[in-house]
Amino acid sequence: MRTEQARRRLVQRLEQEAQQAPARYRLKLALLALLGYAVMGLALTMTLGVAALLLLYLLIVRPPAEPNIAIPILLLGAIGIVVLRALWFRFGIPDGHLLQPGEAPALRGEVERIGREVGAGRLHGIVINAELNAAAAYVPNGIGGWGQRQYLVLGLPLLQVLDRRELAAVIAHEFGHFHGGHGRFAGWIYRLRSSWYRLLHGMAGSGLSAGHLFGLFFRWYAPYFDAYSFVLARRHEYAADAVAAKVAKADAMAAALVRLGLAADWMERSFWPQVRESAHAQAYPPVQVYGRLGAGLREHRHSQLHAPGWLLLAEPGWDDTHPTLKQRLAALNVPAQVRLNAEPRTSAAESLLGSELAERLEQRFSGEWREAADADWRAHHQRLAGERQRLQELDSRAARAPAEAVEYAGLVEDHRPTADALPLYRQALEQLPSHALGQCRLGALLLKRGQPEEGIQRLQRALDLDSAVAEPALRSLDDYLRTTAEASAAFEAALALRARCAALAREPQADAPAIEADELLPHDLEPGQVQALTRTLGGYEKIARAWVFRKQAAGMSALPHYLLLVDWAGSVASESAGLERLAGQLRLPGSFSVLSATGGSDLVRHLKRQAGDPVYRRRR
Template identity: 30%
Template sequence: MTLTQEQFDNLVKQLEVYAYRQPEDFRKRVFLLVIMGYGYILIVLSFLLWVIVTICSANYRSLWMGSALVIALILLGIVVRSLWVQIPKPKGKRLRRKEVPCLFKLVDELSIILKTPKFHNILLTNELNAAVLQRPRLGIFGWFENYLLVGLPLMQALTLEQFHAIIAHEFGHLSAKHSRFAGWIYRTRQAWVKLLQGLHKHYENSKSGSGIWYIDLLMLVANGLGFLVFGWFFKWFVSKFTAYSFVLASTNEYEADKCSANLVGGEHFAQGLISIAVKHRYINRTFWREIYQQADRNSKPPDAIPLMFQALQTEIPSDKKERWLKAALTEKTDTSDTHPCLSERLSALGYLANAFKLSQKLVITKSAAKELFSEDFLKKITMQTNEEWLQTNMGFWQVRNSYLQDITPKLLELEEKAKTRKLTFDEKWNICRWTKEIKGGDAAIPLLQNLLIEKSYYAPANHLLGKILLEKQDATGIRYIDSAVSCNVELTVSAYQLVCDFLYYEQGNTERIRYYQNKIEQYYYRQYFRSLD
């Protein structure tokens, strides 16, 4: 029986208490669950191999024996493929020691102090984040390849001390051998999920049929037996195992935090966490929005990457900084993310009470990137990243300019027309949406409000007005979004994603975010089952 979301959340809460009080016993229980899952599969595999060997070594042949052999081979293939879980290579620019010797020196020092395995690859990414990854080259058979992923925006957003603390946290996972054990647990969970997906895929393929009744019958029987043997066990097992692995990953995060605080200093690490939380919101809610708005005025995109790096080091307006930090601290730990929420991590470090005081130190006089990279290399990699961004976004700028050139005379024509005669509803709607595009949201708000007085159930107008209000940090926009979806269910995903973004970035309201995410998931479920009819 699959656990409901409420049952899963309750189980996680119980396991968190158990893991806190008896950490070693908890890890042993996780290990035993893995053995239990693999043991069940081993029993099934042994039985299938016994069936295959028995039939192949029999002295007589029959249609029934041949059918049983084919069914056993089909099930064997599904199970074996599920055990080969490959983790793809992470993407990023591979750094070399001669290019960035200072970064490699820092990495070497941390590896020695924390007694971690050496990294085979250090990759520079475009994320405001850092991570370690142990990738098994041979799937479940291991032979690990170690990766350190370092985001260039992260290095531009933090001081050297803050960056050192964040990287030390990542090394803390390897130091306590979290990564290898956690990676094994992750791959195990993926194997169970892949097995169920394989059974479902074969079931879907068998429904279409091959046109040969005998083969279709064998496929149907094989899938039926597969669900009978594995379905009931793993639907229950995967849910329970996921809860255990979630708590394990969350516990490891606290231990890695403590490792960083002991090595580099809790204040530097707390400053780094706060800086990432606030600047992540700044980049996504303000910086990129302002960059893409330039497409309304300029025919070519700006050099956004150097501008972003500069913005990550400068002062953020105090009202926005306080609002975003408050939103980050309001978030609650959720079962959708193994990382504990910011307030709980700061509390564990002893810096929650000083969070707003620490946020005053977000301005960077010299970033970690400038400390660890030479001026020539930093300039080179910045321009390369910027050139990639320009190539990716040039098309958007061209399409946007063409669109504005097309609608500008149409809007002027409708505005003149409105002075002499009454417009149709469609013409009024065009004025609303074109005004928003050309003159901005503030100019469009009263027009949309008047339009909705005439037809309150018009979904596009509700959606547009809700979007404008949410962009202005006005929570009343949610009411219009709800109205839009109630009038047109096809808007569910795009509309409620706007609400989730607003609640996350501006309010940190985890419970309401989950509420709207559930609505999106329910929509997808309805679409999926409708496609089966």
């Protein structure tokens, strides 16, 4: 299975098999999982087991005559210890605030009540973090990850946007991942995957040639196990939704899904860009950003009373185990146009968490965000200052080259909101109609101005010139579709172009520009974009860490190009295939390249020397 297309075909076949013959599918997955454990057991037997037998033989039956006879025993023992350490798990609790005894008694009582209704086992703790999400977190502990602790993770923004009934559905959904044979089986699969990659990482880090022998098996085993477990994980989302519908009713789960989708969209397209906008005026990140976020979420939860059509446009991915909103609503037997409760109910944070604890968590998360964002924020502020300086320089010129005219229009749009950049774009593109980014930005501006026919034509022209503009074109089309009547001809035309942009955005950028080490700068991704990137990277258990850099652009309005450096967690079947698959899933606001940290090029060596804190680190 060397290509992503082959993986997709296998996943499609397995999804059909899991639907038509679930027992057969689960049996095949269990046998495939046991094969991995058999290889691990064989590794221990052939190393520590053989070393122990040789030692007993020498001590009891035949005392050694030569001291060199201890060399194979020591070598086998050393390899066995590497394998044993790789299989021994001691993980910390999930990141966030672990509720202490006496904290949030109402929330604890609600969680315990739902747990009893579901029939879930012991919960080792409740963690509140800063994400708009909830999770059933397994914390493996012991040989092969057999021992485990279970934590319920609830995001503070999630508590602020849902009411108590909707939160109950979400909690029941997460308990559905813990509960029953399905949850135990899925947890076993997850722990096996972690054990396997940990084993390979230990072998690779040891420098022993035995790791190459495991690599031969891994090249065959890993892609199939990944595809098989992917199908199970996606089916478990439906099963967990069914648990939520049974405990809290299907309409509550559907309303929670819609509210979370709307809130995530608002955060990514409105809240975080507004926060980022303040970098024009201040060189340091703002304080109390999570206090502002909480207030905005409480207000936003009353702004929508139904699921808009654009929220249902997402297509199922081949790397995201969560089905789309449309698929989940259909499985719940709820109409796509979900009606939300119009009553001004209090949020779950107000009724269950308490204002004192919520404010304390907002302060903590704001401080953590500010500290993490400081370096990138200052770099972004300096870049904006450079753009303003460049704008003044272009202002002073009596004549501008065609490329400079397009750049000038973009700078005016970005830094002079009261000025009209539309005629500047038109004039510049008359001189340089082949400028893809200029055509894209003009098309987006025309859509904002209510001129969809020409705007769509400009975006089509931009895609014809350079497929790398697919991502910004997709964002502008999504913004337009949010404000347009669904029955109009303009909506249908924009929807058709959106499908083309989405297909192009999923393709890896094969013609990425050459990059020199001195051209690289800190990335300028917004917090929402960083979160989306880390979610994508989190779907790959082979990735241990990742760093993002930005290529220094020739012009201030040029399309950005990013470089993602990936550090693999041990040996992988094919680094080139893994990079190709990852590139096909990335969503970055421009073109990008993906490199492996194991590469031997001068650029990779320079990046490894200069890399600071990674943008992503796998939790262990």
